[in-house]
Amino acid sequence: MTDLQSLWQRLQQKQQALNGVHMRDQYAADPTRFARYSLQAGELFLDYSKNRIDDETLALLCQLAEASGVAEKRDAMFAGEEINHTEGRAVLHTALRAAPDACVECEGNNVIPQVQAELQRLEHFVTAVRAGSIRGATGELITDVVNIGIGGSDLGPAMVSEALRPYRGNGPNLHFVSNVDPVQMSDTLAELKPQNTLFIIVSKTFATQETMANAALAQDWLLVAFGSRDQMLQHCVAVTSNAQAAGDHGFAQDRTFLFWDWVGGRYSLWSSVGLSIALSVGMGNFRKLLEGAREMDEHFRSAPFSHNMPVLLAVLGVWYRNVWGAGTHAVLPYSQRLSRLPAYLQQLDMESNGKCVKMDGSAVESATGPVIWGEPGTNGQHAFYQLLHQGTDMVPCDILFALEGDTAHVAEHRMLLANAIAQGEALMCGKTDEQLQAELAASSLESESLELLQAHRRFPGNKPSNALVFQSLSPKALGSLIALYEHKVFCQGVIWGINSFDQWGVELGKQLAKGVLEKLNEGAVVGEPASLQDWVLSAR
Numbered sequence: 001m002t003d004l005q006s007l008w009q010r011l012q013q014k015q016q017a018l019n020g021v022h023m024r025d026q027y028a029a030d031p032t033r034f035a036r037y038s039l040q041a042g043e044l045f046l047d048y049s050k051n052r053i054d055d056e057t058l059a060l061l062c063q064l065a066e067a068s069g070v071a072e073k074r075d076a077m078f079a080g081e082e083i084n085h086t087e088g089r090a091v092l093h094t095a096l097r098a099a100p101d102a103c104v105e106c107e108g109n110n111v112i113p114q115v116q117a118e119l120q121r122l123e124h125f126v127t128a129v130r131a132g133s134i135r136g137a138t139g140e141l142i143t144d145v146v147n148i149g150i151g152g153s154d155l156g157p158a159m160v161s162e163a164l165r166p167y168r169g170n171g172p173n174l175h176f177v178s179n180v181d182p183v184q185m186s187d188t189l190a191e192l193k194p195q196n197t198l199f200i201i202v203s204k205t206f207a208t209q210e211t212m213a214n215a216a217l218a219q220d221w222l223l224v225a226f227g228s229r230d231q232m233l234q235h236c237v238a239v240t241s242n243a244q245a246a247g248d249h250g251f252a253q254d255r256t257f258l259f260w261d262w263v264g265g266r267y268s269l270w271s272s273v274g275l276s277i278a279l280s281v282g283m284g285n286f287r288k289l290l291e292g293a294r295e296m297d298e299h300f301r302s303a304p305f306s307h308n309m310p311v312l313l314a315v316l317g318v319w320y321r322n323v324w325g326a327g328t329h330a331v332l333p334y335s336q337r338l339s340r341l342p343a344y345l346q347q348l349d350m351e352s353n354g355k356c357v358k359m360d361g362s363a364v365e366s367a368t369g370p371v372i373w374g375e376p377g378t379n380g381q382h383a384f385y386q387l388l389h390q391g392t393d394m395v396p397c398d399i400l401f402a403l404e405g406d407t408a409h410v411a412e413h414r415m416l417l418a419n420a421i422a423q424g425e426a427l428m429c430g431k432t433d434e435q436l437q438a439e440l441a442a443s444s445l446e447s448e449s450l451e452l453l454q455a456h457r458r459f460p461g462n463k464p465s466n467a468l469v470f471q472s473l474s475p476k477a478l479g480s481l482i483a484l485y486e487h488k489v490f491c492q493g494v495i496w497g498i499n500s501f502d503q504w505g506v507e508l509g510k511q512l513a514k515g516v517l518e519k520l521n522e523g524a525v526v527g528e529p530a531s532l533q534d535w536v537l538s539a540r
C-alpha cells in the first residue's frame, strides 16, 4: 500500500471515529480549541475550530498534502514551470503581484520587467482618465466606464470593484456587461451618454463570442453618436493577450493593454484585466490589492502546512468532499460589498477543479471539486439556511465578515456581526434536546403537540464552518482573501492529481452553439421537428 493509500484509509477510520462525536463536546472538553484551531495571516484571521476534526485528523490531512506533492507543485508554479501541461503553459498570476525587484523566469526570461512596464502603462492611463487629462472625443470628461468581458474577464473586476466601492473617490462609475443577451447592453447604454463613456473590451483571446458581440453593439452606438470611426475608437480600449487580434479590430497600441498566456482568465484580475478596478479606485488602491495578494503568496510559500491558511482550507475541503461525501460548499459573506464573491469563486473553483481526469489522462478515483454556491449571509438566512441547519446533506460553509463596516451605521453593522457569529455557533452547537424541552415546556402547548414539535424543532448541530475575518474590507485585505482562495483551489487540485489550470469542458457548448447559430441564421426546418433545434427553427 502506498503512503497515500494508507493516509486515505486512516482518514476514513478517523471519520468513523469522529462521526459519533459532537463538536460542542469537543469544544467543552478543550478550552484551548479556539486558540489552537485559529490563525492570523497578514490581515486575515481564520477560525477553523468549528470543524469535525481533532489533532490527529489535522496531522493526517497535512501529511496528505505533503505526500501529494503540494510543496513541490507550489514551488514549481512560483518558479514558472509549465505546470499547465495540457495547454503547454506556465501559471504565473503570482508574478503579477510579485515585488518589482523579484526575478521570475518563464522559458528563460524574467517576466517581472514586462509586468512592471505594463503596470506603469496602466498607471499613466488611469491617472490621466481620473485627472481628466484623457477625455472623450468631444473634450468631455469620462464619467462612466463599461467593462465588456465574460468569465475571468468580468467576474474578478466586477467582484472587486463592488467590494471596494468606498474607495472610489472621484473615480468614474463602473458598469459591467457580460451576457450576450442584448438586454444587458441595451439597459446599460440607456443610462449612458456616448461623449462621457469609455468601453474597456477585455478578452484574453479577443475571440469570445459574447464579448465580441457586445463590443460591436457598443461600437455601433458610439458610431451613431459620433459618425466617425476615429472618434468611436477614442472611447474604447482593449485588454488582451492577443495584441494581433486587437490590432485587427482597429485598436492602436497605446489603447491596448496586455497580459500574457501564462495568466489564466480566472486568475487575471491582477493584470491589465484589473483596469476597470484601477480606474474606479485609483492606482494606489489597486497596488494595495496586489500587495495583499503578495502577502498571502509569501505566507503560502513559507508557513508550515499546519499553520498555512490556504493549505488548511484546502485539506478541510478535501476532508469533507472525499471522506464525508459533501458535494457542495457554501460561501456566506456577511458583507453586502462581497455579494459577488460566491459567483467569482464559482468560476475560480469549479472551472479549476471540475475535472474527472488526472494529469496523466487516467480517470480520477475520487470526487473532485464541489459545487460552490452562496449569497450574502443575512439574505441567505431567510432563504436557504433552513437546509444548512436541518437538511439531510452536510454543507461545509465559509462565513466571512469585517469587524468594522464602512458606513456611519455602527449599530447596524453590529447586527450583521451578531448574525455571522450566531450562525457559526448555531451550525456547530445546534440545540440540545434538554434545551428544546425546556423551551417547549415553558410554552402553553399540549403534550401531544409538544412531542411532534420537538422532532421538527430539533437542531442537530455538528455542521462545519470556517470563519474568515478581517478588520475592514480594505484593498489589502481583499487582495489577501482572493489569493487565499486561489491557493486553496490550487492545493486541492494537487491533492486530486488534476490540472486546475485548463478548462476544456467549456469548449463543446461553444462549438455546438456556432453550428446552431448558423442553422438559426439559415432559416426554417422542413418536416416534423426531430430535436429542440428543429422545433425552435419551425416555431420562429
Ligand SMILES: O=P(O)(O)OC[C@H]1O[C@](O)(CO)[C@@H](O)[C@@H]1O
Binding pocket: 150, 151, 152, 153, 202, 203, 204, 205, 206, 207, 208, 211, 265, 266, 351, 503, 506
Ligand atoms: O477572456 P476571454 O478569452 O474572452 O475568455 C473569457 C472566459 O472564457 C473562458 O475561457 C471559459 O469559456 C474562461 O476561462 C475565461 O475567463
